[in-house]
Amino acid sequence: MSLLTIGTVAFDDIKTPHGHAERAIGGAATYIGFSAANFVKPIQLVSVIGNDFPESVLQQMKDRGINLDGLQVMKDQKSFFWAGEYSEDLNSRETLTTELNVLENFDPVLPENYKNTQYVMLGNLSPQVQSRVIDQLKAPKFVAMDTMNFWMDIAWDDLMEVIPRVDALVINDEEARQMSGEHALAVAAQKIMDLGPSYLVIKKGENGALLFHKDEQMFFAPALPLAQVVDPTGAGDTFAGGFMGYLARTDDISFENMKRAVIYGSAMASFCVEDFSIRKLEQITAEDLNQRVQQFIDLVHFDVPQKAIS
Amino acid sequence: MSLLTIGTVAFDDIKTPHGHAERAIGGAATYIGFSAANFVKPIQLVSVIGNDFPESVLQQMKDRGINLDGLQVMKDQKSFFWAGEYSEDLNSRETLTTELNVLENFDPVLPENYKNTQYVMLGNLSPQVQSRVIDQLKAPKFVAMDTMNFWMDIAWDDLMEVIPRVDALVINDEEARQMSGEHALAVAAQKIMDLGPSYLVIKKGENGALLFHKDEQMFFAPALPLAQVVDPTGAGDTFAGGFMGYLARTDDISFENMKRAVIYGSAMASFCVEDFSIRKLEQITAEDLNQRVQQFIDLVHFDVPQKAIS
Numbered sequence: 001m002s003l004l005t006i007g008t009v010a011f012d013d014i015k016t017p018h019g020h021a022e023r024a025i026g027g028a029a030t031y032i033g034f035s036a037a038n039f040v041k042p043i044q045l046v047s048v049i050g051n052d053f054p055e056s057v058l059q060q061m062k063d064r065g066i067n068l069d070g071l072q073v074m075k076d077q078k079s080f081f082w083a084g085e086y087s088e089d090l091n092s093r094e095t096l097t098t099e100l101n102v103l104e105n106f107d108p109v110l111p112e113n114y115k116n117t118q119y120v121m122l123g124n125l126s127p128q129v130q131s132r133v134i135d136q137l138k139a140p141k142f143v144a145m146d147t148m149n150f151w152m153d154i155a156w157d158d159l160m161e162v163i164p165r166v167d168a169l170v171i172n173d174e175e176a177r178q179m180s181g182e183h184a185l186a187v188a189a190q191k192i193m194d195l196g197p198s199y200l201v202i203k204k205g206e207n208g209a210l211l212f213h214k215d216e217q218m219f220f221a222p223a224l225p226l227a228q229v230v231d232p233t234g235a236g237d238t239f240a241g242g243f244m245g246y247l248a249r250t251d252d253i254s255f256e257n258m259k260r261a262v263i264y265g266s267a268m269a270s271f272c273v274e275d276f277s278i279r280k281l282e283q284i285t286a287e288d289l290n291q292r293v294q295q296f297i298d299l300v301h302f303d304v305p306q307k308a309i310s
Numbered sequence: 311m312s313l314l315t316i317g318t319v320a321f322d323d324i325k326t327p328h329g330h331a332e333r334a335i336g337g338a339a340t341y342i343g344f345s346a347a348n349f350v351k352p353i354q355l356v357s358v359i360g361n362d363f364p365e366s367v368l369q370q371m372k373d374r375g376i377n378l379d380g381l382q383v384m385k386d387q388k389s390f391f392w393a394g395e396y397s398e399d400l401n402s403r404e405t406l407t408t409e410l411n412v413l414e415n416f417d418p419v420l421p422e423n424y425k426n427t428q429y430v431m432l433g434n435l436s437p438q439v440q441s442r443v444i445d446q447l448k449a450p451k452f453v454a455m456d457t458m459n460f461w462m463d464i465a466w467d468d469l470m471e472v473i474p475r476v477d478a479l480v481i482n483d484e485e486a487r488q489m490s491g492e493h494a495l496a497v498a499a500q501k502i503m504d505l506g507p508s509y510l511v512i513k514k515g516e517n518g519a520l521l522f523h524k525d526e527q528m529f530f531a532p533a534l535p536l537a538q539v540v541d542p543t544g545a546g547d548t549f550a551g552g553f554m555g556y557l558a559r560t561d562d563i564s565f566e567n568m569k570r571a572v573i574y575g576s577a578m579a580s581f582c583v584e585d586f587s588i589r590k591l592e593q594i595t596a597e598d599l600n601q602r603v604q605q606f607i608d609l610v611h612f613d614v615p616q617k618a619i620s
């Protein structure tokens with residue numbers, strides 16, 4: 001199996017209480033790709049960059065199994081750029097600069113060898129661009145998408161067109177509340193799945209992630225309590241990459257297997273936040289990952305005798 | 311086994327987005343008692359009330375297995391009273407009134423038949439009062455205590471005297487951060503256990519609870535994603551009552567069993583918040599509890615093959 005992903009490939013400028021990363025490699029598709037490549041190859045990446053993106057990073061992506069046939073290079077433009085600063089507790093951040101650059105007129109064109117990909121992760125981009133990708137897929141088996149409050153504010157109708165076309169929505173708690181108008185996540189989840197998707201993942205950052213299925217099945221995965229979170233940037237995309245990478249690898253979309261995918265996604269995200277940018281992600285080995293997943297098992301495993309209280 | 315608990319038995323006035331409960335039955339020892347009585351009897355309650363507390367509630371406590379031999383009644387005073395109002399999302403609350411009344415000169419005296427109790431839950435009260443209880447115990451096997459920011463601010467030295475005398479501290483995330491001066495809970499936990507207790511439970515409200523042991527074992531229990539939280543008041547005390555009640559019932563303080571106790575505590579807390587005051591708690595049956603615990607099992611259970619990724 002392979003996985004197709006679309007999203008930004010970009011430069012970030014990130015300030016956290018632990019330091020300042022200038023001109024760091026970022027972007028949703030970058031994080032999704034580096035994360036998912038631990039599970040399946042190739043990752044069929046669709047994105048756009050300018051003339052300023054380092055060749056060495058592109059080579060590194062290829063070495064990790066990320067196919068760049070679908071990466072457009074705009075020779076006379078600059079790559080997408082985002083600058084942000086996190087609060088002392090890392091729970092909120094302020095966007096200092098957003099330069100769309102190459103994204104302004106991005107039209108995603110899928111190479112022929114991408115069109116049969118069965119597992120698809122649509123990273124956060126305009127819903128019109130996400131729809132354009134689905135249009136070009138021949139027989140997708142499982143399509144997941146991310147989105148953000150920004151698109152709910154300015155492109156609600158387009159969002160409502162693309163959402164019914166996907167199998168899973170992977171968003172954070174704040175986004176789920178805005179989309180549904182409900183505070184209680186269990187209620188928000190049912191309202192969002194009524195819009196179309198059979199599955200919903202609600203990411204809660206340091207408070208874990210919830211997986212919902214239309215038939216009211218529900219699963220919760222914690223975040224690992226880490227001694228130090230250096231930079232939360234990209235954690236959600238890294239989660240999505242691990243989640244979809246695991247599904248593509250196992251080619252099994254049962255709820256039981258999707259739970260495992262949530263755990264693998266959470267494990268990948270726990271690596272991501274331990275350093276700036278993709279610095280930790282680019283070093284992960286299979287052994288690291290298996291050990292980290294074991295930590296999740298140890299963290300939540302318990303055994304209660306049936307009908308223990310009488 | 312039996313469980314001794316000390317804490318307030320009080321009146322609350324509670325406003326939440328779901329209503330207003332006036333002169334509702336509240337207090338830490340009330341919640342701990344009603345919760346723990348699902349696991350062990352008798353609950354040896356130590357507290358103080360005024361001349362205004364309803365006899366019917368005292369009778370109800372006795373009917374649930376709560377022994378009131380240690381409940382002092384101050385004939386010429388009023389019971390402790392707290393009034394508070396919660397924010398729209400229930401994540402914060404403002405205290406509108408606190409009337410200490412009978413608490414001002416409370417000296418906890420343990421009846422003879424309490425002094426051999428092996429499991430003890432010291433609800434949130436001044437650290438001096440908590441110490442006075444420990445002084446009177448003959449051979450406690452496992453003592454847990456709650457506290458709050460208020461005591462850290464005004465009675466730090468007294469707090470540092472009582473904390474080394476207990477086996478477990480059961481506090482919330484904000485309190486753990488203030489006590490340790492550390493934001494990351496995994497780091498905060500080790501610093502707090504360095505003060506003495508072998509075990510620490512950090513309650514995170516709707517984001518679950520963490521259990522730590524000095525030897526670096528760690529366990530996480532989620533909160534159940536509920537469709538509606540009506541009133542969070544007493545959830546932490548209800549958790550503590552379930553946690554300690556389960557330990558006293560099973561008389562097993564291994565880490566494996568303490569995990570189960572955290573799950574039972576979380577299950578009890580999930581009932582507590584579904585209605586105002588103790589309204590839901592006073593109706594819980596063993597079958598309700600077993601069903602609720604099964605929901606926790608279903609919520610977090612997953613299975614990953616050893617070394618799944620290679």
